[in-house]
Structures are given as structure tokens and as C-alpha cells.
Amino acid sequence: MLRSLYWRIFASFWLAIVVVLVAFAWITTSKFENEKIPGLDITRLQAKMDDLLVRTSRELRHDGLDEARQWLCSAPDFSAISVYIVAADGSELLGRTPPPRVHEAAAAILAQMAAGERSWTPPAEGERLRARALRTRDGNAYAAVAILEGSFFSRLFLRRPSPFWTNLGLAMVVSALFAALLAWYVAAPLTRIRDSTRRFAGGDLGARVGQLRFGRSAEVVALAVEFDTMAERIKALIDSHRLLVRDVSHELRSPLARLRVALELAREGDARQVQAALDRIEHESDRLEAMLAQALELSRLETTPRTxxxxxxxxxxxxxxxxxxxxxxxxxxxxxxxxxxxxxxxxxxxxxxxxxxxxxxxxxxxxxxxxxxxxxxxxxxxxxxxxxxxxxxxxxxxxxxxxxxxxxxxxxxxxxxxxxxxxxxxxxxxxxxxxxxxxxxxxxxxxxxxxxxxxxxxxxxxxxxxxxxx
CATH class of the missing domain: 3.30.565.10 (Histidine kinase-like ATPase, C-terminal domain)
Incomplete structure (x- = not known):
């Protein structure tokens, strides 16, 4: 039973830690996507997308298409942020099919560039999408679009950078070890108390929990002390009753022996001896009655609570x-x-x-x-x-x-x-x-x-x- 208790405690602690980790990931993800940077009036997500677009623009302008393509393929994991580079003919640099929102934003920017406008405001830009117009050294026009893809739950668990899963795995292992240690810390003294209880119930009146080395919380220590106090009191009562029964049995022998002698004298003696024997029988009977009454009173005082x-x-x-x-x-x-x-x-x-x-x-x-x-x-x-x-x-x-x-x-x-x-x-x-x-x-x-x-x-x-x- 206590083994299952250990696993229940372990599971409870571990699940609690996992819930805390998930809640932490939830909060950090939500703050990253929605919290605005003081003084800039943009969210941290938008700042991240702007940084990616600036880096993409620099790679495309200075190093050319091949270097930009290689950078996009070998760049660090951007998590749920995807960067698309769309040419004037509508093709994407890596041959991917952009989502409709990306296609609309890229088409709007390319159209504004073709019209000779110097500022571009893509109609689809918002909290989850950022776009930038690019022109290479040879004069070709491109539109770079960064978009946050997937639902919030998919971004929370599925679309995560690889270091996140490494850190999460380490956190799960450490939390499992901590939960196992904590469960053992709680279950070990309870196991000891249970073993002492079983020994005491089995007749070992000297069974005690004693001093606990592990799991010394105030509540568990108090429980162990209460058990030891109870066991000591019960042992004292049982020992007292054993002694009382032994002593009463010993004390009853003498008056009973005298009663038998008086009874024999009453059967075989003359009238005077019979009267003396009857007086002795009455005296010993009174003594036995007083002894038993006092023995019962002593037993009652030792066993009944003071009410x-x-x-x-x-x-x-x-x-x-x-x-x-x-x-x-x-x-x-x-x-x-x-x-x-x-x-x-x-x-x-x-x-x-x-x-x-x-x-x-x-x-x-x-x-x-x-x-x-x-x-x-x-x-x-x-x-x-x-x-x-x-x-x-x-x-x-x-x-x-x-x-x-x-x-x-x-x-x-x-x-x-x-x-x-x-x-x-x-x-x-x-x-x-x-x-x-x-x-x-x-x-x-x-x-x-x-x-x-x-x-x-x-x-x-x-x-x-x-x-x-x-």
C-alpha cells in the first residue's frame, strides 16, 4: 500500500512540476508574442521578425541570391517564424509555396516598387506579419516577408527551437529526480510508522518509531511521537493489568486456602468449632470481597479517562x-x-x-x-x-x-x-x-x-x- 503511496506522491509532485514548466512556457510565449517593448510601440515578436528581415536583406544585397538562399537553409531555427523571399515573377527563393497572406503582402510590395514608390505599406502587415522591400545590386526587386505561423498551441509545443526541447528534457529529468527524492522523503517515515504499528499490533509491545532520520517534517515527527506515546501508555496499562492479575491471583490463594481449612473444620468439628469456622469463612469472604472491589476500582482508575x-x-x-x-x-x-x-x-x-x-x-x-x-x-x-x-x-x-x-x-x-x-x-x-x-x-x-x-x-x-x- 505504501509502495503505491510512494508512486502516487511521486506522480503528484512530478505532474505538478510539469504543469509549472508548461505554465512557464505558456507565459513566456504569450509575453513574447504580445508584450510591447517600452518606447518602441512594437512587440518583442515584431522586433524579432524585423531583425530577421534586416539580416535577410543584408545577405541578399551583399552576398547575392546563392548566399541568401544558403543562409535561409542553414540559418538557426526561427521557431514559428518563417521568412519568405518572393521575386517579381511570384516565385519564392527556396521554391516554397507561401501562405496566401504572405503572397498578398509580397504582391502589394512588388506592385508598389514597380510603380516607383519609395515607401511601402503592405496591407496585410500586422502583429503576426512583417514585410520589407529588397533590391539587389543588379536592380532586381524582391519582397521579404516574415510571418508567425501555426496556432498558439502548436507554437507552444510543436514549433519550438531545438534548444528548447533539450532544456525541457533536462528539466524533466531533474524534476523527476527531485520528485522521486521528495516522495521518498515523505513515504519513508510513513513506512517506518506503519511497520511499528504492525509489530505493535502483532504483540510486540516494545515496538516504537523512535527518532526519525529522514522525513523529519513537524507533522510526521508529531505523528511518530504520538504513536510512541500511545504505545508506551498501552504497554504500561497492559503490564499493569498483567501484574494486577498476577498479584490478585497470588493474594487470593491464602484466603482461599483458609476458607478450605475452615470448611473442613466446619464439616468435622463440634458445634463450637463449626461456629469458629463459620466466623472464619465470613471473615475471609469479607476480605475477598474487599480485595476484589479495590482491585476493580484500581483497574477502573487506570483505564477510564478523566471525564x-x-x-x-x-x-x-x-x-x-x-x-x-x-x-x-x-x-x-x-x-x-x-x-x-x-x-x-x-x-x-x-x-x-x-x-x-x-x-x-x-x-x-x-x-x-x-x-x-x-x-x-x-x-x-x-x-x-x-x-x-x-x-x-x-x-x-x-x-x-x-x-x-x-x-x-x-x-x-x-x-x-x-x-x-x-x-x-x-x-x-x-x-x-x-x-x-x-x-x-x-x-x-x-x-x-x-x-x-x-x-x-x-x-x-x-x-x-x-x-x-x-
């Missing part, structure tokens, strides 16, 4: 999350407070941001010490971003693992996560939601112990009418 444009008041959203989290931590003496807060609006998905903050605060509540407080702060930084800091008073995280706690199912202490009821997906969901809003999330070990998670979100201006209503 929601809710006007979100971050202080109010955090207030709702903190109220619910504080209620859940009350049985163990764990509190969640909004220590510092500004009224900061943003635009995005309310549900996604709620889920992100809820997962971060729930994670802090799960690891903070009994009787301690999780503090949440909402402030605007110098760059105009909203910064949310969630600080717990738990054991913290090893420095080498701070960046990895936002990966799906990554655990620094599997036993503690199991005891806290976590699935290892909460912080991954928070990171995905925050990054989809153009923000960043990071964690560090706070001074004095505990973990501090910082969330940085861009602020967008809420319309004035809505703010006034608020």
Missing part, C-alpha cells in the same frame, strides 16, 4: 472523610483530626478524590498506635498547589521501601497488614487517583516516629458565580 469536572471543596471533602475515619477508630482510642485547614477548591472527580483521601487516612488509622491521633493538614504552598499531609504515630516504613508502598499488593510487613485487615491496594488506588488529577503523592518517615504522606494537587479556579453562591 468528571466536579467543583470540589477539599476542606469539606476531608471533613467528611475524617468524620467517618474518626468514628471507626474510636473503639481503640485512635482519633483523626483536621489540625490545619484552608478553604481550597479544585476541579475533578469527587468520588476519585474521596477514595484517595479515604484510603490514605484509613491506612494511617490502621497503623497509628492505640490512643494516638492521626493529624491531617490542608494548606496552599508557594506554587499555588493544595498540599494535604496525613501524619500517623505508627512504626513507620524502612527508607528503602517508602516509594514502593504505593505499588499494588506491596507489603512491608505481611503479618501486620493481615492483622489490620488491609489488602495492599489502598495506597495504590490513592496514587492512581491523585496522579490522574495531575498531582503527586509521596511518603516519608516523620520526625519523632510515624509516617507522613503528602499529597500535592493543582488548584483550578472555580467560576465566580458559583463562588458567590457559596
Amino acid at each position: 468528571a469536572r466536579d467543583h470540589v471543596a477539599l476542606d469539606e471533602l476531608l471533613g467528611d472523610v475524617i468524620t467517618n475515619a474518626d468514628y471507626e477508630g474510636a473503639p481503640r482510642g485512635r482519633k483523626v483530626v483536621l489540625a490545619d485547614c484552608e478553604r481550597l477548591p479544585t476541579v475533578g472527580s469527587y468520588s476519585a478524590l474521596y477514595s484517595a483521601f479515604e484510603n490514605v487516612i484509613r491506612n494511617a488509622l490502621a497503623y497509628t498506635a492505640d490512643g494516638s491521633t492521626v493529624s491531617v493538614r490542608l494548606q496552599r504552598d508557594a506554587g499555588g498547589y493544595a498540599v494535604v499531609r496525613v501524619r500517623d504515630h505508627g512504626p513507620g516504613v524502612p527508607e528503602a521501601e517508602l516509594a514502593r508502598i504505593f505499588e499494588p499488593f506491596y507489603r512491608t510487613d505481611a503479618a501486620r497488614l493481615r492483622s489490620s485487615g488491609g489488602t495492599g491496594l489502598g495506597l495504590a488506588i490513592a496514587r492512581s487517583a491523585i496522579e490522574r488529577h495531575g498531582g503527586r503523592i509521596a511518603a516519608r518517615n516523620a520526625d519523632g516516629g510515624g509516617l507522613e504522606v503528602s499529597i500535592r494537587l493543582p488548584l483550578e479556579q472555580v467560576p465566580a458565580r458559583r463562588s458567590a453562591t457559596a
Whole structure:
């Protein structure tokens, strides 16, 4: 397909160049025949015919009939201009049959010469015909007539001097080479993009166009960059889903194994063992349901485009999350407070941001010490971003693992996560939601112990009418 594209591009460029050459020939021919020389009131064509008649007169007067005849036969190609020399008896010097207009002009001049007139005005003279009276040294009278013959189209293509065709041939060859080079310049990067597309469609997720050496027009380079960006994004999504499926499959094994053990105990044990086994089955079922729900939420965040444009008041959203989290931590003496807060609006998905903050605060509540407080702060930084800091008073995280706690199912202490009821997906969901809003999330070990998670979100201006209503 692209080979035919190459030939179509080549033909288009070459035909365009040929049209330009023809148009140039058309314009030059038309200007030559019709444009008048400034100050002389004659066209360039008429000046050319006058020059030919002067040269013919000089050859006939000084060199005689034989030399004049030889000059007319061997003279340079006059293109569409023909020069006739007509004697008093009506014969033409080279034995040709003159056109009627030439014959009439020559007869008028010869008649005026025979009458002894000293000026001759041939009735047929005009833009396409020029005539001159000639008399040789031996006194013989002749009429020299130059005429532009043929139609405009025949003069444009057929009645051309030989150098014209030589130059035109060279121009056609050069233009064909130029068109071939230009077609290759355009088609080569498209071929490379097509090959990369086919490889990617065939399963090679690492296929990329890369840097183009040829055909580096802005549009083609932009197309290649867009393809590489798309391919990188698709590869990241596919890799993420593969990892998610692998991790979910791995994580499901433990609760499923415990469910089978509980089921066997329920079948073979006494009433007390049956009740304990049923409680275990219920607990593991709830855990499986929570894990699958969070896995689906993470997949949805990574695959669906950001379409929601809710006007979100971050202080109010955090207030709702903190109220619910504080209620859940009350049985163990764990509190969640909004220590510092500004009224900061943003635009995005309310549900996604709620889920992100809820997962971060729930994670802090799960690891903070009994009787301690999780503090949440909402402030605007110098760059105009909203910064949310969630600080717990738990054991913290090893420095080498701070960046990895936002990966799906990554655990620094599997036993503690199991005891806290976590699935290892909460912080991954928070990171995905925050990054989809153009923000960043990071964690560090706070001074004095505990973990501090910082969330940085861009602020967008809420319309004035809505703010006034608020």
C-alpha cells in the first residue's frame, strides 16, 4: 500500500512540476508574442521578425541570391517564424509555396516598387506579419516577408527551437529526480510508522518509531511521537493489568486456602468449632470481597479517562472523610483530626478524590498506635498547589521501601497488614487517583516516629458565580 503511496506522491509532485514548466512556457510565449517593448510601440515578436528581415536583406544585397538562399537553409531555427523571399515573377527563393497572406503582402510590395514608390505599406502587415522591400545590386526587386505561423498551441509545443526541447528534457529529468527524492522523503517515515504499528499490533509491545532520520517534517515527527506515546501508555496499562492479575491471583490463594481449612473444620468439628469456622469463612469472604472491589476500582482508575469536572471543596471533602475515619477508630482510642485547614477548591472527580483521601487516612488509622491521633493538614504552598499531609504515630516504613508502598499488593510487613485487615491496594488506588488529577503523592518517615504522606494537587479556579453562591 505504501509502495503505491510512494508512486502516487511521486506522480503528484512530478505532474505538478510539469504543469509549472508548461505554465512557464505558456507565459513566456504569450509575453513574447504580445508584450510591447517600452518606447518602441512594437512587440518583442515584431522586433524579432524585423531583425530577421534586416539580416535577410543584408545577405541578399551583399552576398547575392546563392548566399541568401544558403543562409535561409542553414540559418538557426526561427521557431514559428518563417521568412519568405518572393521575386517579381511570384516565385519564392527556396521554391516554397507561401501562405496566401504572405503572397498578398509580397504582391502589394512588388506592385508598389514597380510603380516607383519609395515607401511601402503592405496591407496585410500586422502583429503576426512583417514585410520589407529588397533590391539587389543588379536592380532586381524582391519582397521579404516574415510571418508567425501555426496556432498558439502548436507554437507552444510543436514549433519550438531545438534548444528548447533539450532544456525541457533536462528539466524533466531533474524534476523527476527531485520528485522521486521528495516522495521518498515523505513515504519513508510513513513506512517506518506503519511497520511499528504492525509489530505493535502483532504483540510486540516494545515496538516504537523512535527518532526519525529522514522525513523529519513537524507533522510526521508529531505523528511518530504520538504513536510512541500511545504505545508506551498501552504497554504500561497492559503490564499493569498483567501484574494486577498476577498479584490478585497470588493474594487470593491464602484466603482461599483458609476458607478450605475452615470448611473442613466446619464439616468435622463440634458445634463450637463449626461456629469458629463459620466466623472464619465470613471473615475471609469479607476480605475477598474487599480485595476484589479495590482491585476493580484500581483497574477502573487506570483505564477510564478523566471525564468528571466536579467543583470540589477539599476542606469539606476531608471533613467528611475524617468524620467517618474518626468514628471507626474510636473503639481503640485512635482519633483523626483536621489540625490545619484552608478553604481550597479544585476541579475533578469527587468520588476519585474521596477514595484517595479515604484510603490514605484509613491506612494511617490502621497503623497509628492505640490512643494516638492521626493529624491531617490542608494548606496552599508557594506554587499555588493544595498540599494535604496525613501524619500517623505508627512504626513507620524502612527508607528503602517508602516509594514502593504505593505499588499494588506491596507489603512491608505481611503479618501486620493481615492483622489490620488491609489488602495492599489502598495506597495504590490513592496514587492512581491523585496522579490522574495531575498531582503527586509521596511518603516519608516523620520526625519523632510515624509516617507522613503528602499529597500535592493543582488548584483550578472555580467560576465566580458559583463562588458567590457559596
